[in-house]
Amino acid sequence: MISEIDPHGLIAKSLSAYSRIQVFDSEALGRLKARTKTFESGSYVFREGLSSSDYVFVISGYLFRQKQTLDGYRQIVSLIIPGDMINPESRFVNSLDYNVVCAEKSSIIYVQRSEFEELIDSHPSIRLALDLRTIAESRQLREWLLNIGGRSARTRVAHFLNEFAARTRLRGLSDGLRFSLPMSQEQMGDSVGITPVHVNRSIRSLVESGLINHANRKYEIIDLDGFRQAGQFSERFLLVDDLPH
Amino acid sequence: MISEIDPHGLIAKSLSAYSRIQVFDSEALGRLKARTKTFESGSYVFREGLSSSDYVFVISGYLFRQKQTLDGYRQIVSLIIPGDMINPESRFVNSLDYNVVCAEKSSIIYVQRSEFEELIDSHPSIRLALDLRTIAESRQLREWLLNIGGRSARTRVAHFLNEFAARTRLRGLSDGLRFSLPMSQEQMGDSVGITPVHVNRSIRSLVESGLINHANRKYEIIDLDGFRQAGQFSERFLLVDDLPH
DNA sequence: CGTGCAAACTAACTTAAATCAAGTTATGTT
DNA sequence: AACATAACTTGATTTAAGTTAGTTTGCACG
Numbered sequence A, B: 001m002i003s004e005i006d007p008h009g010l011i012a013k014s015l016s017a018y019s020r021i022q023v024f025d026s027e028a029l030g031r032l033k034a035r036t037k038t039f040e041s042g043s044y045v046f047r048e049g050l051s052s053s054d055y056v057f058v059i060s061g062y063l064f065r066q067k068q069t070l071d072g073y074r075q076i077v078s079l080i081i082p083g084d085m086i087n088p089e090s091r092f093v094n095s096l097d098y099n100v101v102c103a104e105k106s107s108i109i110y111v112q113r114s115e116f117e118e119l120i121d122s123h124p125s126i127r128l129a130l131d132l133r134t135i136a137e138s139r140q141l142r143e144w145l146l147n148i149g150g151r152s153a154r155t156r157v158a159h160f161l162n163e164f165a166a167r168t169r170l171r172g173l174s175d176g177l178r179f180s181l182p183m184s185q186e187q188m189g190d191s192v193g194i195t196p197v198h199v200n201r202s203i204r205s206l207v208e209s210g211l212i213n214h215a216n217r218k219y220e221i222i223d224l225d226g227f228r229q230a231g232q233f234s235e236r237f238l239l240v241d242d243l244p245h
Numbered sequence C: 001c002g003t004g005c006a007a008a009c010t011a012a013c014t015t016a017a018a019t020c021a022a023g024t025t026a027t028g029t030t
Numbered sequence D: 001a002a003c004a005t006a007a008c009t010t011g012a013t014t015t016a017a018g019t020t021a022g023t024t025t026g027c028a029c030g
Helices: A010-015 A023-031 A113-122 A124-150 A153-170 A185-192 A196-208 A224-230 B010-016 B023-031 B113-122 B124-150 B153-170 B185-192 B196-208 B224-230
Strands: A002-004 A033-039 A044-046 A054-060 A063-068 A074-080 A099-102 A106-112 A178-180 A212-215 A218-221 B002-004 B033-039 B044-046 B054-060 B063-068 B074-080 B099-102 B106-112 B178-180 B212-215 B218-221
Touching: A010 A023, A010 A054, A010 A124, A023 A113, A023 A124, A054 A113, A063 A185, A063 B124, A074 A124, A074 A185, A074 B124, A106 A113, A113 A124, A124 A153, A124 B063, A124 B074, A124 B124, A153 A178, A153 A185, A153 A196, A153 A218, A153 A224, A185 A196, A196 A212, B010 B023, B010 B054, B010 B124, B023 B113, B023 B124, B054 B113, B063 B185, B074 B124, B074 B185, B106 B113, B113 B124, B124 B153, B153 B178, B153 B185, B153 B196, B153 B218, B153 B224, B185 B196, B196 B212
Parallel strands: none
Antiparallel strands: A002 A033, A033 A106, A044 A099, A054 A106, A063 A074, A063 A099, A178 A218, A212 A218, B002 B033, B033 B106, B044 B099, B054 B106, B063 B074, B063 B099, B178 B218, B212 B218
């Protein structure tokens, strides 16, 4: 099925976090031809090592990038939210070093390599946005490293939840205070390097401290300042300061 | 002090790991004007947040990138070895999200922003090498995340040492079996997220298993296969497979 | 060539998080 | 509505790693 991407859609919005996307840029994005595909929760969009010939974006649903240890431990290395590009390194490299798995039913669009590369070549601000996105991702990875390497379980979980709240707010997907997190406590554990039962205890502790409410997979931040402190969270690392070019 | 970089020097060698650097590319690199500066062990080359106006490369000495937690924990997020660029994201962004500290006395060269950018513009293979280097770094960060998030202390330490051995070998700085590691056990701990006494125990355990010898800061790998297994190490993640452009 | 200091090593003890083992609560299905 | 299944919750126990503290080694410097 071939459809046209909404010209004022998610992707332009997501890129505009990194560089100034003009009307004509986002119109060009809107003219891209794209195949849409739906994936069930738990299914793989990419497998490590396999090459991808198209550029792939998320329209709806949450996914994650994950890697595995030889003895079966799975580490989630980043969350992918609607509007994100799934395989940004495909611009330069053939195969990915991670798997991409759906946290819930998702819809994904495929744009032909050549078509997207023409767009990049003719729209400097889109190229810049992609380059900056790469920087932002490295920052995020370093922040996760600090989170996992240096903080207690409770703090890690709080940091993770803060990050999710901030990212969804910046993308216009939540108000930053109430959100539902589409992943199991086991998956959260695999994101921050602790066991699921400890995730549970950590969440409980945050609730008991009066920082958040939690039921099912819905969260509500009651005391934003306190909750940020509990997670030693600052949203600085989510943003990049565009160089004046 | 102004000097010329050795045209067949480290930097060309380091970039050539990522894309095919031709003679004329490396001659151009050799013509770059560079200020050299020496830093003592423990001194800061960059501080988080401060902007940098030049491109900076390591000629000799080891350094690391590090971040801090509010309550004082320091996480080392990557090692910088001779030939590496210290501030690659300066191509796109004003300020760094990490500190850069010397593990030992190091000599560093500064190349003017405009001069280096002209070089990039006129040498596609150098630009490509830089782009691929960025991908390689993200891979490394994800691998560290997996290492810290999912493995036992002993395995983490073994993985770290394997990585160091492989990286120095690929850069021509060691034979990959005997090397001296210019960092304290405390710094190793801050790299893999454990305490220095546990680093010590882990190293001893690896020695007692007959996998390596160790004295002062010198290491010798006795059983390479066994040592790789102990660290669940594969050097695949250090390399990128250049896309045929 | 001692002296001082930082890093490496070791052991004893403590603790945070993992593991194990039941429950319980949701969610989805015939 | 009853059943099945997966996710969540909770407590008891174990274990890996942290902490504290002391000793030893290596090395820079007067």
